Each structure stands twice: as C-alpha cells, then as structure tokens.
Amino acid sequence: MSDESQELGITESKSHKPGEWYAEVVQKADLADYAPMGGFIVTKPRGYALWESIQDALDGWFKETGVDNVYFPMFIPESFLEREKDIVEGFDPEVAWVTQGGHDELEERLAVRPTSESIIAPFMADWTRSHRDLPLRINQWCSVVRWEATETKPFFRTKEFMWQEGHTAHATNEGAWEEVWTRLDQYERVYEDVLAIPVLRGKKPEHDKFPGADTTTTVEALMPDGKSVQGATSHNLGQSFAEAFDITYVDEDEEERTAYTTSWGLSWRALGALIMTHSDDQGLVLPPTIAPTQVVVVPIWQEDTKEDVLEYSETIVDDLEEAGFRVELDDRDERNPGFKFNEHELNGVPLRLEIGPYEVEDEEVTLVHRPDNEEAVEDRDGIVDAVDEHLETIYDKLYEAAEENLQENVREADSAEEIMGTIGKHGGYVKVPWCGDQACEEAIKEKVAAEIVMQPLEEQGGQTAGVPKAPEDDDAECAVCGDDADDLAYFAKSY
Amino acid sequence: MSDESQELGITESKSHKPGEWYAEVVQKADLADYAPMGGFIVTKPRGYALWESIQDALDGWFKETGVDNVYFPMFIPESFLEREKDIVEGFDPEVAWVTQGGHDELEERLAVRPTSESIIAPFMADWTRSHRDLPLRINQWCSVVRWEATETKPFFRTKEFMWQEGHTAHATNEGAWEEVWTRLDQYERVYEDVLAIPVLRGKKPEHDKFPGADTTTTVEALMPDGKSVQGATSHNLGQSFAEAFDITYVDEDEEERTAYTTSWGLSWRALGALIMTHSDDQGLVLPPTIAPTQVVVVPIWQEDTKEDVLEYSETIVDDLEEAGFRVELDDRDERNPGFKFNEHELNGVPLRLEIGPYEVEDEEVTLVHRPDNEEAVEDRDGIVDAVDEHLETIYDKLYEAAEENLQENVREADSAEEIMGTIGKHGGYVKVPWCGDQACEEAIKEKVAAEIVMQPLEEQGGQTAGVPKAPEDDDAECAVCGDDADDLAYFAKSY
Incomplete structure (x- = not known):
C-alpha cells in the first residue's frame, strides 16, 4: 500500500x-x-x-x-x-x-x-x-x-x-x-x-x-x-x-x-x-440493496495485456448494467489495483470483480465479497446469475450477523443488580418483569444510564391495540422493586 | 347543477x-x-x-x-x-x-x-x-x-x-x-x-x-x-x-x-x-404530461343499467391502467354525473370518458377533452390507442395555444412612446434596439412598470458564450435615447 x-x-x-x-x-x-x-x-x-x-x-x-x-x-x-x-x-x-x-x-x-x-x-x-x-x-x-x-x-x-x-x-x-x-x-x-x-x-x-x-x-x-x-x-x-x-x-x-x-x-x-x-475497520459496509454501486469491476493489466483485459471487462460491465445492476468500471490509469481495492472497500462496494489476464484466458471472473473477502471464481458465461447470487449471499451474511448479535444480546434478569451487571458486562437488552412504575426505571437509569427502550406488545387476533405483553409467569414480580409485575420491559443503553 | x-x-x-x-x-x-x-x-x-x-x-x-x-x-x-x-x-x-x-x-x-x-x-x-x-x-x-x-x-x-x-x-x-x-x-x-x-x-x-x-x-x-x-x-x-x-x-x-x-x-x-x-374560467387545466390523473372514467347509469355500465367501465379502466395511464374511475353513488363533470373540470383532468348504456350497447366510449369540451366517440376495442392519441392532441392544443400567444405578442418599436404604448395596449414583449444603458430602461420602467426581461443571445458555432444578439441593422439606434445600439432587448411587464 x-x-x-x-x-x-x-x-x-x-x-x-x-x-x-x-x-x-x-x-x-x-x-x-x-x-x-x-x-x-x-x-x-x-x-x-x-x-x-x-x-x-x-x-x-x-x-x-x-x-x-x-x-x-x-x-x-x-x-x-x-x-x-x-x-x-x-x-x-x-x-x-x-x-x-x-x-x-x-x-x-x-x-x-x-x-x-x-x-x-x-x-x-x-x-x-x-x-x-x-x-x-x-x-x-x-x-x-x-x-x-x-x-x-x-x-x-x-x-x-x-x-x-x-x-x-x-x-x-x-x-x-x-x-x-x-x-x-x-x-x-x-x-x-x-x-x-x-x-x-x-x-x-x-x-x-x-x-x-x-x-x-x-x-x-x-x-x-x-x-x-x-x-x-x-x-x-x-x-x-x-x-x-x-x-x-x-x-x-x-x-x-x-x-x-x-x-x-x-x-x-x-x-x-x-x-x-x-461497517468495519476497513470502512463502510453496505448491503447490496442500498449500495449506490453494487459491483465494481477492477481490471488488472500489464502494458501487453491491457487491451484484452479492458475489452473483456467492458463486456462484463455491459452485461451487468443491462441486467439492472449498479455497476462501475474502475479503469483509472493513475491508480494501482491495491489502491483501488482499498478505496472500494472503504466506500462499501459489496462485490468486487477482479479481472486479469488469467481470467481472460480462462473465461472466468474472480469475485470478492465485502466485508469478509470471501473469494469465488465464476464462469464468464453465467456471470449475471452469479453476481445476483453473490449479492444475495452478501445481504444474507450481513443480515444474519446482525440477527445473531440481536439474538445473543437479549438476556433476562431478576434483580436491579442483575440488570445493571448484565448491561455493564454485555450491553444489549435485558428483558424483565416490570411493575410499570417510572421510579423503578429511574433507579437503573441513574446508575448505569440504561432505560426502558421498549415493551413488547400483545397480539390481539392478528391486530394489537398497544397492550403490553405480560410476563409468562402470572405471579411475576418487578425485577427492580419486587411488586406485582403485569408488564415486560426491555432495558438497554440507547443512542 | x-x-x-x-x-x-x-x-x-x-x-x-x-x-x-x-x-x-x-x-x-x-x-x-x-x-x-x-x-x-x-x-x-x-x-x-x-x-x-x-x-x-x-x-x-x-x-x-x-x-x-x-x-x-x-x-x-x-x-x-x-x-x-x-x-x-x-x-x-x-x-x-x-x-x-x-x-x-x-x-x-x-x-x-x-x-x-x-x-x-x-x-x-x-x-x-x-x-x-x-x-x-x-x-x-x-x-x-x-x-x-x-x-x-x-x-x-x-x-x-x-x-x-x-x-x-x-x-x-x-x-x-x-x-x-x-x-x-x-x-x-x-x-x-x-x-x-x-x-x-x-x-x-x-x-x-x-x-x-x-x-x-x-x-x-x-x-x-x-x-x-x-x-x-x-x-x-x-x-x-x-x-x-x-x-x-x-x-x-x-x-x-x-x-x-x-x-x-x-x-x-x-x-x-x-x-x-x-387554466380557464372552469378551473385548472393541465397537460396530460403532468396531470396526476390523466383520464377519468365517469359511468352514467339508472338503477337497471348500473351493473352493466359499471362492469363495462371497469374493464376499460383496467385496460388503461395496464397500459400505464393514470386513470381514475369515479363510481361515487352520492354524486350525479353533472357534479362529477364539473369537479373533474375544476381539477384539470385532461380527458373524460363518459360511459352510459348506449356506449355499452354499441361497444363504444365517449371522450371529452379538457379544456375545449371537444367530443369524440371511439370503439371500445381500440380504446388504449385512442386514449393515447387524444392525450397527445390535448397536449398539442395547449402547447399550440401558448405558442400562438407568444408569437402574436412579440412586437417591435422605434421609440419610448411606442414601447410604452404597445405594452399598455397589448402587453407581451417589445423587442427593440438598445444602447445598453440602464437609464434607458429606467425611463420606461418608471412610467409603465415594464423592464428589460431578456436579451436574446448570439449563437457562436453551436455554442454561445453569452454574447447578446445585435440588431439586424448595423446602424440601429436605441429605441429610447437614439444613441448607437449594439444590443437587442425585450421589454415586458413581469411577475
């Protein structure tokens, strides 16, 4: 670099x-x-x-x-x-x-x-x-x-x-x-x-x-x-x-x-x-659904291979554009491929296509995913379908990572100490039975700057009317004060 | 009404x-x-x-x-x-x-x-x-x-x-x-x-x-x-x-x-x-290019014909929608056709389709243009093409009327009196040779609140560089002060 x-x-x-x-x-x-x-x-x-x-x-x-x-x-x-x-x-x-x-x-x-x-x-x-x-x-x-x-x-x-x-x-x-x-x-x-x-x-x-x-x-x-x-x-x-x-x-x-x-x-x-x-330490990461540029094609050439590589790259860009992808050809002369890779990573382009003389010869394309650098080689012939699948995979990876983070970070607690300890240690949500009294939220908020960000809602015949979900246990007690708890509440620190 | x-x-x-x-x-x-x-x-x-x-x-x-x-x-x-x-x-x-x-x-x-x-x-x-x-x-x-x-x-x-x-x-x-x-x-x-x-x-x-x-x-x-x-x-x-x-x-x-x-x-x-x-004294008039509703279909029924008329109307609306037109079916029960006609005129819907029992029987449609109420009867079969042509005709009518107004209202003048007289009598633009001095504009502006709204530009090899067009006559004199005039200017009252 x-x-x-x-x-x-x-x-x-x-x-x-x-x-x-x-x-x-x-x-x-x-x-x-x-x-x-x-x-x-x-x-x-x-x-x-x-x-x-x-x-x-x-x-x-x-x-x-x-x-x-x-x-x-x-x-x-x-x-x-x-x-x-x-x-x-x-x-x-x-x-x-x-x-x-x-x-x-x-x-x-x-x-x-x-x-x-x-x-x-x-x-x-x-x-x-x-x-x-x-x-x-x-x-x-x-x-x-x-x-x-x-x-x-x-x-x-x-x-x-x-x-x-x-x-x-x-x-x-x-x-x-x-x-x-x-x-x-x-x-x-x-x-x-x-x-x-x-x-x-x-x-x-x-x-x-x-x-x-x-x-x-x-x-x-x-x-x-x-x-x-x-x-x-x-x-x-x-x-x-x-x-x-x-x-x-x-x-x-x-x-x-x-x-x-x-x-x-x-x-x-x-x-x-x-x-x-x-996003990550290399910069912006965007799901293909919203990325202004979904695919960047980076041709890699020496003087003697430039014409072939560029020509091959352009036909691929044309095919992808025609299929409706938001695609960019990075054929800048004044930048080397390494610089380009870093720049497109920084800008969050989900899929990078690398095309050098070997790809031209073998009628293939090398694809690299953002953010995990997973590489694949695909046939030139089926490139439109392949790009479509890879973009879907990239979206799935991002969604699943966020989903996993969410799943892992909803915890339960039985006492004010446990709420505060859990939030202090892990962050995320702490789901507790709550009596409905603001004072019980204040007690937590004062000490760890976490508050009740949300109460899940009861479904009523497919349509809820904003009734908060009750704890599963009919005799549930408020995790903070110990009084009867009819509600569930999610504590978290918030933006 | x-x-x-x-x-x-x-x-x-x-x-x-x-x-x-x-x-x-x-x-x-x-x-x-x-x-x-x-x-x-x-x-x-x-x-x-x-x-x-x-x-x-x-x-x-x-x-x-x-x-x-x-x-x-x-x-x-x-x-x-x-x-x-x-x-x-x-x-x-x-x-x-x-x-x-x-x-x-x-x-x-x-x-x-x-x-x-x-x-x-x-x-x-x-x-x-x-x-x-x-x-x-x-x-x-x-x-x-x-x-x-x-x-x-x-x-x-x-x-x-x-x-x-x-x-x-x-x-x-x-x-x-x-x-x-x-x-x-x-x-x-x-x-x-x-x-x-x-x-x-x-x-x-x-x-x-x-x-x-x-x-x-x-x-x-x-x-x-x-x-x-x-x-x-x-x-x-x-x-x-x-x-x-x-x-x-x-x-x-x-x-x-x-x-x-x-x-x-x-x-x-x-x-x-x-x-x-x-627009006119009946209300808004919009060219079909910008009208949020391009076509309104107004079914006209008696109790015994309602079902047939509505059904026939709906198939037409479906066809027009499918063809990409912005179309609305006005099947309100509580309003009579006359009220609806007036309302859609007021709102500037360019084309009204009237459909009563006769239209159903003859497999036809009656079309009425906004703003001039020109009527036509078209076969049900070719309704999509017919609507397309009528909308184009309506656009052309509007453009041509505006174009005619513009053509008729660019006049010339040789003196300050003539500029003021022409603007007082006809409005529109008065095109005159002008010396370039703001004082000559002020002299007119003070008296009839008209000013130089525009100077036409010289074409320079397909691309102009903002050089004002000169009067055709090389010896042209400023219409206001009589000095040499190198420029042309359009006087008008303005918004």
Whole structure:
C-alpha cells in the first residue's frame, strides 16, 4: 500500500473506539462533513444517495397505502406551539427562533419546525368535514430543527435533521390503530429488507411517549456496541390533538364526531444505524440493496495485456448494467489495483470483480465479497446469475450477523443488580418483569444510564391495540422493586 | 347543477380579474392554502404532486448529466453571508434571522438560507484539490426564504419557496459555459415538454444579473395576461465566487489554478406559470404530461343499467391502467354525473370518458377533452390507442395555444412612446434596439412598470458564450435615447 492509501484508510478501531471510528468512517467514506456551526452537517453525494434510497422505498410504500405528500411552512408561529400546551403540560420545546425578518423585528416569534403537528392539525381540522374525508393521510419529507446542546454525531445527533413526518386522521380508534401498525410494518420492512438490520417492535413506556400521544410504538435496532437505536416511531395520538385542534367530522348519521389521529416518522438516523451496524475497520459496509454501486469491476493489466483485459471487462460491465445492476468500471490509469481495492472497500462496494489476464484466458471472473473477502471464481458465461447470487449471499451474511448479535444480546434478569451487571458486562437488552412504575426505571437509569427502550406488545387476533405483553409467569414480580409485575420491559443503553 | 356545484366552481373571470381568478383556481382546485403567517402557503396533495412531477423529470435529467444531490444546512452564519460582500458591494439580503436557540441568544445570527452559494462555496473549495475533481456538480432540492414584503401569490410570491439549486465548478470557462447551457436546455425542456409552455431564451441585462455573476441566462414564459415570468435561471459565475472562496485546483502541469463556477435554479414558480398559462374560467387545466390523473372514467347509469355500465367501465379502466395511464374511475353513488363533470373540470383532468348504456350497447366510449369540451366517440376495442392519441392532441392544443400567444405578442418599436404604448395596449414583449444603458430602461420602467426581461443571445458555432444578439441593422439606434445600439432587448411587464 502506498502512503496515500494509508492516509485514505480508517485508523480507529470499531471495537475499541466506536465513537471515533464512526466519525472517521462517515468522513473518509465521503458521506458527510461537519458544517461550520456546531450541530450541523453537510450531507455529501454518497451520504445523500443512501438517504434517497430510503426515501424511494418508503415513499413508494406510503403512496401504495393511501398517503399523499404535502408541504407545510418551515416556520410555526409561537402561538401555535403554545396550543400544544393544552395537551401537554410544561411543553417547552428547544427550538430555533426566528425573531427578525429583513431589518425588522417580528411581532411574533417563529419557531423553525421541530415537528409539525401544531401547524398541520388546524389544517386537518379544516379539511375534515365529512366522514367521506376520512381517512386523511398526509406526509412530508423535510428537515426539522431541535436545539439540543449535545456533541454532533452525523446522522445520530444533529440540530437539523432530515426525516419524513406522516399525519393522519380517522373516524375510529380502530382505524387509527390500523394506521399505526401499517407504518410500523413499513419501518420494520425498510430496516430489514433495505438496510439488512433486524429490529424489535414494541411500545415506549407511558412516561416516555410522544407528548400528547396515547401510545408511541417503536422499532428498535441493536448496535454492535450494545446500545439500542430507536429506529422510527409511530404514534396513536388518540383524540388529544383532535380535541385541542377541533378535528371533527359529520358522520353518516349527521352527528358531529371527533376524529382520531396518528403521526409517524423516520429520520436519517436510519443511516446512522446502517453505517454503525455493518461497517468495519476497513470502512463502510453496505448491503447490496442500498449500495449506490453494487459491483465494481477492477481490471488488472500489464502494458501487453491491457487491451484484452479492458475489452473483456467492458463486456462484463455491459452485461451487468443491462441486467439492472449498479455497476462501475474502475479503469483509472493513475491508480494501482491495491489502491483501488482499498478505496472500494472503504466506500462499501459489496462485490468486487477482479479481472486479469488469467481470467481472460480462462473465461472466468474472480469475485470478492465485502466485508469478509470471501473469494469465488465464476464462469464468464453465467456471470449475471452469479453476481445476483453473490449479492444475495452478501445481504444474507450481513443480515444474519446482525440477527445473531440481536439474538445473543437479549438476556433476562431478576434483580436491579442483575440488570445493571448484565448491561455493564454485555450491553444489549435485558428483558424483565416490570411493575410499570417510572421510579423503578429511574433507579437503573441513574446508575448505569440504561432505560426502558421498549415493551413488547400483545397480539390481539392478528391486530394489537398497544397492550403490553405480560410476563409468562402470572405471579411475576418487578425485577427492580419486587411488586406485582403485569408488564415486560426491555432495558438497554440507547443512542 | 346543484347549489353545491355552484359553490365548487370558479366565480372570477380570467380575462377580467386575473389575480382573483388565479387565487380562486389555486384554492378551489385544492393546490394550496394560505398559511396563518402572511407570505407562506400550505401545499396540498394536488399541488405537491405537480411539484413532484417536475422534480422527477428534472432530477432524472440532472443525474443523467453528472449531477449528484447533496444537502447543506438550512442556516448560514452571518459572517458567511458577509463574505459575499467581497463580490457584491452593498449586498444586504432580506432574510429571516434566527437569533435564539432554545432559551439562549445566539452569539452569531443565522440566516435561513436565501440561496446557498456562501455556505456551499467553502466546501467546494475543500473538495476541489486536483483537476481530477473537476467538474464538480452538486444540487439540492430544498426550500429557501426571502423576507420580501409583498402580497402573497401562491407559487409566484411567497416568503418561503421550494426550488432546486445546482452548483458546479469547472477547470475552464468553456466548461462553465457548457454547464450553463446544459441546465438552460433542461429548463427549456421541462417547460416545453412537461408543462406545455414555450419559452424564450436569453440573458438578463448586466444591471439585473445575479449578484456576483458574469452572466445570468434565463428562460422566459409569456402569461396570458401579457406579463413575462422568469421561468428559471442559469448563471455563469465566472471566477468571482472561486476567487472569494479560494476554489482552486492543481492542474495536470502541477500549477494551481482558480476554478470557474456556475449555479442554476428552478423554483415552484414553474407551477404558477403552469396554472396561469392553461387554466380557464372552469378551473385548472393541465397537460396530460403532468396531470396526476390523466383520464377519468365517469359511468352514467339508472338503477337497471348500473351493473352493466359499471362492469363495462371497469374493464376499460383496467385496460388503461395496464397500459400505464393514470386513470381514475369515479363510481361515487352520492354524486350525479353533472357534479362529477364539473369537479373533474375544476381539477384539470385532461380527458373524460363518459360511459352510459348506449356506449355499452354499441361497444363504444365517449371522450371529452379538457379544456375545449371537444367530443369524440371511439370503439371500445381500440380504446388504449385512442386514449393515447387524444392525450397527445390535448397536449398539442395547449402547447399550440401558448405558442400562438407568444408569437402574436412579440412586437417591435422605434421609440419610448411606442414601447410604452404597445405594452399598455397589448402587453407581451417589445423587442427593440438598445444602447445598453440602464437609464434607458429606467425611463420606461418608471412610467409603465415594464423592464428589460431578456436579451436574446448570439449563437457562436453551436455554442454561445453569452454574447447578446445585435440588431439586424448595423446602424440601429436605441429605441429610447437614439444613441448607437449594439444590443437587442425585450421589454415586458413581469411577475
């Protein structure tokens, strides 16, 4: 390796310094840069392409299931945010305030949206007249700003972040619940099928719900460092927003009724989870489902073999492109193959095809998997099918490794000491019977910074209504205080 | 018509009160609502779908021609904006200022981006090291805010508006010019092929360029009320931003050189032009190229014919869907056909298929064009091809009407009086020889609020370098002051 490729590579170790390693992967794989203002990042082409892939998948599913995109103003008058105080006492959002327009002071401060319920709800009230207007389902892709003073971690913790926020209104609570599950299913699907990350589904504890929600459901993903990421949330808002903002409708019997609303969102934190889950000390690792370049073809030549090798390589690239793969030919003259291998590893290209004079002679192709460098030799003839199979294998490997990590890291405990000991030693989730009292969570949180990230839910005839699963043992006792425990809870450290 | 459909319909007249008529079409065709803060709008599903169609078309062309999407922060520190003062004296943007974050005053005010050159340029400087990094082409789809105190006109004049902004760096001025034309071609294409609006291409006068630009090129569209809309702009920024922000690169000969940059943008004003150009006193008119619903099938039944009519209609809808048309079956029980006709006219569905018992019996379909109500009867058998042809005819009608309006409204004039008289009487463009002095424009502008919206450009071997076209007569005199005139200029009132 040349000096240049040393500089190019990742120097930190994922297992020893996960924070530094993560920051280095993000920057060296050209996903994002830090902006001049603390808390903000610049999303570079490779990073934004990943976000676009997530958008494409989710947006398609949203539209197939009755959601229309809209766009609401990025500013919310302070008095609109105040109305949320009717719902949530002490609601005091940490937001960025616009106080001047041009050279003038504004009469009323405008918040840069931290989320849009308070400006969307009044319009939903206006648009919802008759039962025929329901369900009403709208979504916007935008960025939001939350003025939290924390260290910047690209895609995980930034003052401005990109997300989608869906908002719906329904005639019945059943309709609202169906909506909540439809969206949670789609979030699960995007994690599992697009990002190759298995997730756990459940609800947040009562004291950790979205302000004003009846129930906040979540998909949680376990990172290799043992912390849980809240992957996306889907809230049943019940009638609280509908009551505060007069979202009512005239039913078939001519009676005026109050609607039920939901909201649901997934942010670019999903990219953070993606990078963190699969990548390694050589750099970014991407499942083929989302990789902007799925296959890179690296021709290896000497002067006298260059023409043959390049020609052979080009026909393979053509075949793969025609078959719909995202493929790149790296025929740069000024870089040697070793440099190229390192660079494509760093950038997370799932499959590398190496083609030298021997491959040309034998009408074969050498394939190398990212991340485990598994090598295979395949016939030129069947290369399209072979590439398809290898990409599938690579996806499976990534998914299975993440699944194994998850399976191995759900443990049980019988006491506060055991919860803390297990989390301290292994990280991951600790599943315990819980009495439902926030104080029992606080006792753990204060000592080891772990909290209840999720409660698994009871299935009720194929459809749950947000009822938490009970411990198997009818006489279960809360692992922390020893009182009767009707619930199960998953403790973990979290992002 | 029922009372309800009267209320549904447009009450203002396009020819008599274009402003009121426009506002009514936007609201009644459900494109947008006014937000509670003056200057802001809420873009509703039907309006946003139109913007998504424009995005899809342009974004695809951008990517085919080497552009990557990115995302930069929505805030720009005041000191970054100040750096633009090196380029443009007296630059003092009318922007929204964030001065508080959470409960604290910020040390430095943050502007909500009015455009992003000043935050993007320093990163371009960082990313541009070698000639191999050029050309660098990035784009973002976002909203921007300009705090101008004008009356709100949805999509035309709003404090926050959606757009895309492209930013590129090149090794040579020729490379920058090529970029400028590539983007102007794409803007022309989106207007002509997607929106069915012919445009004029040209440059802005020197005194009306984008601050810091060498040349601002524009596509201009003539509205039926005789005013010109600046449809999109593509700027050759020369080396001014590159010099101010140190965008340099090491060339093949190891010398450090300053890059050339461009920027180019199209906003949702394109939607304003779309609505204004084609719509009429019955409501929205959309070319089939962009209409979210291209074809609506309205079955017309009595109790005894309902089953047959519906069944027949459904098979037609299936065939059209399968052929890739965006088609809707309006089988609502609670609305009569007249109400439905009016509603779909209002919403701008280009082609209506009416199907009653006679159509079923004769195995035919009745087709009605929007906007001119031209009717045709076609055989059921060839309905897919017939629909395709009718949609093409509708697009052609709309384009040709707009083209005719444009052709008829480019006039010439020999004196200031004639310019003003012509614009006062007909609106449209007045093409005159011009000496190049801003004072001659001011003389007209003060009296009739018309300005030079565009100067046509000279072709130079298939590629222009932004040189304005000269009058045909070598001895031409400026229509305003009578001095020698080397340039041609188009006066018009503008949006």
